[in-house]
Amino acid sequence: MGVSTPSPLLERTALQEALIECAARGAASLPFLTDGDRARMIEAARHLTWRAARPVIGEGDRRVLQDFELTVQLPEDGPWRDTAARVDAAIAEAAQRLSPNPLPPGFHINDLILQRYAAGSRGITAHRDHIRYRGLVALLILSGDGRFCLCEDRSGAGAREIAAPQGHLLLMRAPGYAGSSARPFHFLDRISAERLSFGMRWDTAAN
Numbered sequence: 001m002g003v004s005t006p007s008p009l010l011e012r013t014a015l016q017e018a019l020i021e022c023a024a025r026g027a028a029s030l031p032f033l034t035d036g037d038r039a040r041m042i043e044a045a046r047h048l049t050w051r052a053a054r055p056v057i058g059e060g061d062r063r064v065l066q067d068f069e070l071t072v073q074l075p076e077d078g079p080w081r082d083t084a085a086r087v088d089a090a091i092a093e094a095a096q097r098l099s100p101n102p103l104p105p106g107f108h109i110n111d112l113i114l115q116r117y118a119a120g121s122r123g124i125t126a127h128r129d130h131i132r133y134r135g136l137v138a139l140l141i142l143s144g145d146g147r148f149c150l151c152e153d154r155s156g157a158g159a160r161e162i163a164a165p166q167g168h169l170l171l172m173r174a175p176g177y178a179g180s181s182a183r184p185f186h187f188l189d190r191i192s193a194e195r196l197s198f199g200m201r202w203d204t205a206a207n
Helices: 008-025 036-046 080-097
Strands: 027-031 066-067 068-069 111-117 123-127 136-143 147-151 170-171 184-187 194-203
Touching: 008 027, 008 170, 008 194, 036 136, 036 194, 080 194, 123 136, 123 170, 136 184
Parallel strands: none
Antiparallel strands: 027 170, 066 123, 068 111, 111 194, 123 184, 136 170, 136 194, 147 184
């Protein structure tokens, strides 16, 4: 099951601008999915098997609170791998048009996850993604709302929202992006309508 594609020129230009913004500000967001794409993916997600995330990970000042469901059991005949391949190819093409290319050598999406946050969910507190995820983290917002913020530390200080409504592709830099070792702290809160997001990463431990 594939997904439709907006104007290649508009998509490539917007992605180039988003990649530049990621290098400068840590994250960026841009429209990516049509309403039809979203509807098909939301419907496909209804037939998946979900499990609750661990409510607490880490200890002491590294403790992270999580309030969502997730699944990594994504069937081959669903829209997930086709969509991830499209995102991967679009990012690669846009990055190649920048000088220098900000993506680390070998970057490719190989880790897929769907996350579902119920209305009223507490989301996830400030944290950094695992160091094995490199280059870029990509999230497609399929439904719902919420406030996604970059911040300075685990307390959430200096929170800066990256607006990413339904249909947007949210990009966040990871180690190796534009020669940086940065792993931005980030959190998600203020969820008032069920939020479904599709996460795509390069897991270097899986190579």
